[in-house]
Amino acid sequence: MNSSVARDTAVVLFGHGARNPDWAGPMRRIREALLARPDAPSVELAFLEFMTPTLPEAVAALTAAGARKVAVVPIFLAQAGHLTRDLPILVDEVRAAHPDCEIVLATAAGESARVVAAMADYAASCID
Secondary structure (H helix, E strand, O other): OOHHHHHHEEEEEEEOOOOOHHHHHHHHHHHHHHHOOOOOOEEEEEEOOOOOOOHHHHHHHHHHOOOOEEEEEEOOOOOOOHHHHHHHHHHHHHHHHOOOOEEEEOOOHHHOHHHHHHHHHHHHHOOO
16 A cells, blocks of 8 residues: 555544443554554544544544545454444444545454454463
């Protein structure tokens, strides 16, 4: 990816949220790891409840900074519950609010074969 693409592309790491701010620590570390990559896109966190920013707030900030394509990546284990009921509605609202921005919705991170393999490797290492 060239640097001009990096400036107009963005990722939103979307999580459920919790009352304890420490809950978002892993998401912050994922954000930092993504931003450390060469030509990284802009990356923001967003939460369904209890924490800020919300998805509309995060996407508004990214588009105001020039993002023209935003991938919403749910940091959830499964494609169920909030991801099938609430998130599609939120994404439709964000798309309507930002018609000049392409907003794509990824499946839950836990549904990725690569994430499942990494978690299996971790589980196997726990018996060493």
